[in-house]
Amino acid sequence: MPEVVNTTFLLSTLDEEADARLETMVAIEDVSMVFNMASQQLNSLKEYAIALARHELRFKEFRALDGISFDIKRGDVYGIMGTNGSGKSTLLKIIAGVLEPTEGRCVINGSIAPLIELGAGFDLELTARENIYLNGALLGYSKEYIDAHFDEIVDFAEVEQFLDMPMKNYSSGMIARVAFAVATVVVPDILIVDEVLAVGDFMFQQKCERKIESLIKDHQVTVLIVSHSTGQVERLCNKVVWIEKGHLRAIGDAETVCTLYRMLGGHTGSNEAEELVYSVMQLPDVEDVDEAVETVAGDDRYGSAVKLFERSRFAEPDAFGGTLVLAPGSQSSLCMLGNHVAKRLDAPLLLVKENGVPDIAARALDGLPVKKIVLVGGRRHVSEALEAKLRKLFEGAAIERIDGDSPHDVALAAWDALGSSGTTAVLTWDGCTGDILSLLPYTLERDAALFYLRDSGVIDGALREALESGRFDTLLAVGGQISLPDAVLATLPRSLAVERLCGDNPTHANRLINDWIDQRIDRSGSEIVVLSAVDESDALALGTYLHGRSCRVLFEDADDLDSIAQAVTTVRESGEDCPLTVVGGEALFEEADKMLLAKSRRKTG
Amino acid sequence: MADYEATGLKKDLFIVTMLVSKDFKLKYRRSALGILWSVLNPLLMMVVLTAVFSFMFRFEIENFPVYLILGNTIFALMADSTTTAMNSIIDSAPLIKKIRIHKILFPLEKVLFQLVNFLFSLIAVAAVLLFFRIVPTANVLFLPLLLVYVVTFSFGIGLLLSAAAVFFRDVIHLWSVVVTAWTYATPLFYPTSILQGWMMAVMQWNPMYYYVTYFREIVLWGQTPSLVENAVCAGFALAALGAGLLVFHKTQKKFILYV
Numbered sequence: 001m002p003e004v005v006n007t008t009f010l011l012s013t014l015d016e017e018a019d020a021r022l023e024t025m026v027a028i029e030d031v032s033m034v035f036n037m038a039s040q041q042l043n044s045l046k047e048y049a050i051a052l053a054r055h056e057l058r059f060k061e062f063r064a065l066d067g068i069s070f071d072i073k074r075g076d077v078y079g080i081m082g083t084n085g086s087g088k089s090t091l092l093k094i095i096a097g098v099l100e101p102t103e104g105r106c107v108i109n110g111s112i113a114p115l116i117e118l119g120a121g122f123d124l125e126l127t128a129r130e131n132i133y134l135n136g137a138l139l140g141y142s143k144e145y146i147d148a149h150f151d152e153i154v155d156f157a158e159v160e161q162f163l164d165m166p167m168k169n170y171s172s173g174m175i176a177r178v179a180f181a182v183a184t185v186v187v188p189d190i191l192i193v194d195e196v197l198a199v200g201d202f203m204f205q206q207k208c209e210r211k212i213e214s215l216i217k218d219h220q221v222t223v224l225i226v227s228h229s230t231g232q233v234e235r236l237c238n239k240v241v242w243i244e245k246g247h248l249r250a251i252g253d254a255e256t257v258c259t260l261y262r263m264l265g266g267h268t269g270s271n272e273a274e275e276l277v278y279s280v281m282q283l284p285d286v287e288d289v290d291e292a293v294e295t296v297a298g299d300d301r302y303g304s305a306v307k308l309f310e311r312s313r314f315a316e317p318d319a320f321g322g323t324l325v326l327a328p329g330s331q332s333s334l335c336m337l338g339n340h341v342a343k344r345l346d347a348p349l350l351l352v353k354e355n356g357v358p359d360i361a362a363r364a365l366d367g368l369p370v371k372k373i374v375l376v377g378g379r380r381h382v383s384e385a386l387e388a389k390l391r392k393l394f395e396g397a398a399i400e401r402i403d404g405d406s407p408h409d410v411a412l413a414a415w416d417a418l419g420s421s422g423t424t425a426v427l428t429w430d431g432c433t434g435d436i437l438s439l440l441p442y443t444l445e446r447d448a449a450l451f452y453l454r455d456s457g458v459i460d461g462a463l464r465e466a467l468e469s470g471r472f473d474t475l476l477a478v479g480g481q482i483s484l485p486d487a488v489l490a491t492l493p494r495s496l497a498v499e500r501l502c503g504d505n506p507t508h509a510n511r512l513i514n515d516w517i518d519q520r521i522d523r524s525g526s527e528i529v530v531l532s533a534v535d536e537s538d539a540l541a542l543g544t545y546l547h548g549r550s551c552r553v554l555f556e557d558a559d560d561l562d563s564i565a566q567a568v569t570t571v572r573e574s575g576e577d578c579p580l581t582v583v584g585g586e587a588l589f590e591e592a593d594k595m596l597l598a599k600s601r602r603k604t605g
Numbered sequence: 606m607a608d609y610e611a612t613g614l615k616k617d618l619f620i621v622t623m624l625v626s627k628d629f630k631l632k633y634r635r636s637a638l639g640i641l642w643s644v645l646n647p648l649l650m651m652v653v654l655t656a657v658f659s660f661m662f663r664f665e666i667e668n669f670p671v672y673l674i675l676g677n678t679i680f681a682l683m684a685d686s687t688t689t690a691m692n693s694i695i696d697s698a699p700l701i702k703k704i705r706i707h708k709i710l711f712p713l714e715k716v717l718f719q720l721v722n723f724l725f726s727l728i729a730v731a732a733v734l735l736f737f738r739i740v741p742t743a744n745v746l747f748l749p750l751l752l753v754y755v756v757t758f759s760f761g762i763g764l765l766l767s768a769a770a771v772f773f774r775d776v777i778h779l780w781s782v783v784v785t786a787w788t789y790a791t792p793l794f795y796p797t798s799i800l801q802g803w804m805m806a807v808m809q810w811n812p813m814y815y816y817v818t819y820f821r822e823i824v825l826w827g828q829t830p831s832l833v834e835n836a837v838c839a840g841f842a843l844a845a846l847g848a849g850l851l852v853f854h855k856t857q858k859k860f861i862l863y864v
Contacts, residue, residue, distance in 0.1 A: 097705035
């Protein structure tokens with residue numbers, strides 16, 4: 001899949017008038033940097049001569065920077081943001097005077113102290129004392145200046161006792177301290193900081209930040225900072241420039257550009273998707289995100305299942321009928337079957353480990369009048385040890401097992417034991433979890449039966465018998481040509497209407513399925529449940545939550561703009577009042593992602 | 606210009622001093638005899654070569670050990686200077702990529718470091734002279750001039766090699782072979798009298814021949830170098846320096862892309 005990264009210019013929030021009054025310290029004028037990447041490595045004379053003789057000396061041009069222009073004014077603290085390989089370091093090297101731009105020019109007004117990489121020029125065989133002089137010389141200090149400020153450097157680095165020890169015996173944190181101390185003992189006009197604050201311990205990082213802040217505040221030093229931490233940049237910088245693949249994307253005040261970068265930086269997706277997301281970002285913020293968007297997430301899949309249970313209708317007084325369904329959390333397909341079994345029995349589904357009940361689930365169930373427990377899965381996934389523990393935990397409760405070695409067997413066992421009232425059967429393959437989750441609002445509402453293939457591309461005897469039992473009039477084939485070939489589906493009786501649901505990627509499949517359901521069930525204004533397309537493990541017990549609710553399941557990949565755009569569109573179409581619920585923790589959905597969803601609900605002008 | 610900054614030449618001088626002192630410290634760190642090796646090395650070398658050429662291959666040369674050590678030390682100055690200068694740019698890659706610095710300082714520093722080493726080895730030379738009871742004449746005062754020639758020549762070649770090595774690493778391997786060949790092509794341990802006519806004609810194009818001869822003239826034979834000799838020595842040095850500077854300046858902007 002080709003990676004599409006947008007590089008168009010987005011916005012500038014610079015106050016040109018105010019800037020014009022300030023002195024320009026660095027003027028970057030239409031700077032481009034082109035590297036000739038040899039299509040093959042020619043490192044020896046012979047290879048070079050052969051290539052030359054064959055007229056095979058080809059070079060691939062690589063534009064690390066493309067027409068970058070901006071001014072850095074006196075007293076500015078500029079943050080440079082961008083994903084890896086976007087040209088940040090190249091730009092810094094040009095400003096530091098190490099690299100010459102291929103086109104354009106960079107005019108520097110004043111002295112530069114580069115912290116491009118701490119400790120460049122340290123020789124670890126030498127002692128700290130010797131290295132301080134050596135490094136100072138390389139940074140352009142005079143001997144007298146180092147003599148006069150030697151104690152200051154040593155104090156800051158806190159290495160007094162180790163001054164005459166070879167630096168190879170130093171810890172990396174100590175080396176960083178010495179390097180930082182040497183580089184910042186001067187008060188330069190321009191200070192360049194390249195991700196150096198990432199080294200050293202917490203205390204030292206704070207000390208460095210304080211030092212930089214004092215340079216900024218007390219001496220009006222102009223600072224350039226490269227960092228991946230938007231937090232650090234927002235804290236230290238007043239202006240930020242965002243570069244992507246060598247192109248200037250946004251420039252302006254730190255808050256605006258950082259917000260933009262967090263949402264769009266490094267994400268792939270089409271131009272249209274980005275424009276849509278960008279237009280939503282322009283809307284005013286929602287006051288309380290946590291109120292506007294409900295979040296359901298536990299520490300792990302078991303915790304999330306409990307959270308879903310606590311928000312389901314079973315958590316209401318007297319709603320619990322006494323039956324409990326348990327499925328192994330490590331087996332997604334068995335969990336999907338568990339959702340269907342639970343619906344059939346009008347019971348909640350919780351997840352268990354192979355050998356035990358997770359503490360969080362045990363706590364949630366404590367005191368519930370459990371009369372019957374249904375285990376989904378064979379002894380390989382739901383062990384006898386677990387069964388024994390359950391007996392102890394819920395004394396007097398009847399324990400039933402829907403047995404089988406594979407999802408295929410378990411599905412058939414469930415069908416035999418419980419049947420279904422619906423006339424729809426769903427057939428899919430072991431591993432297709434996302435699509436089944438998308439379908440849940442329909443399959444649970446219509447009480448459809450879920451079946452799994454044993455082998456890809458084969459409908460075996462037992463499965464065929466169930467499908468041809470005459471109870472079904474519709475078969476939803478969820479999967480592509482490999483798992484469910486047309487030829488195999490054609491062998492089923494004509495009385496069974498076959499519909500295939502298959503998408504190119506999780507997001508696409510999700511849209512297809514939602515469209516398909518919308519044609520059959522009216523879900524206007526219903527709650528939207530957002531799941532992560534990257535990791536659906538938090539939603540394995542979603543059925544419990546959906547029980548008795550009209551919902552739309554929406555998959556979103558928070559790193560893919562196309563996926564985000566689709567989510568935004570869906571939320572927007574659902575109107576202002578539809579409730580929004582996100583299932584997944586911080587790692588999957590950040591505050592900014594939820595804010596975007598909340599904003600999408602707003603009516604646009 | 607901020608107050609902490611040394612200006613132009615003074616700054617470069619400080620950098621070179623610091624780098625030379627670094628190399629010096631590193632060279633003898635953790636060796637018991639330390640700096641004494643700079644003296645011992647040429648001395649022991651001379652003993653070995655004297656043994657070889659006194660018993661196995663005999664040449665009729667008066668004061669052979671002196672003849673030998675003079676040729677060897679001055680040749681070593683050139684060979685070591687050019688070899689270390691050649692690697693200097695590649696070895697300084699981390700610095701070149703991060704700090705704005707005159708790149709020419711790196712080969713220059715290496716050549717100057719070898720000069721310091723050479724000055725120490727002069728102690729060995731003096732010891733040998735003392736042993737053979739040879740009293741140098743006033744002609745020995747030409748030595749600084751000779752060193753200017755040799756250092757300039759080595760610096761020029763070093764510049765050329767350091768730039769070439771950045772683009773083609775082969776140069777590094779090739780140069781060690783060239784230096785070995787050059788050692789035998791220069792009359793270090795044999796007299797020029799054994800050379801046939803055509804060999805002598807080729808020798809006219811060997812700069813090291815002139816520098817070695819110059820050194821022996823002023824120290825061993827007590828002769829005053831002629832104006833022509835000086836002109837030839839200076840000519841080779843300037844030609845090497847000119848070529849070196851030209852190539853280095855033309856290519857140095859591209860170094861950062863290849864080191």
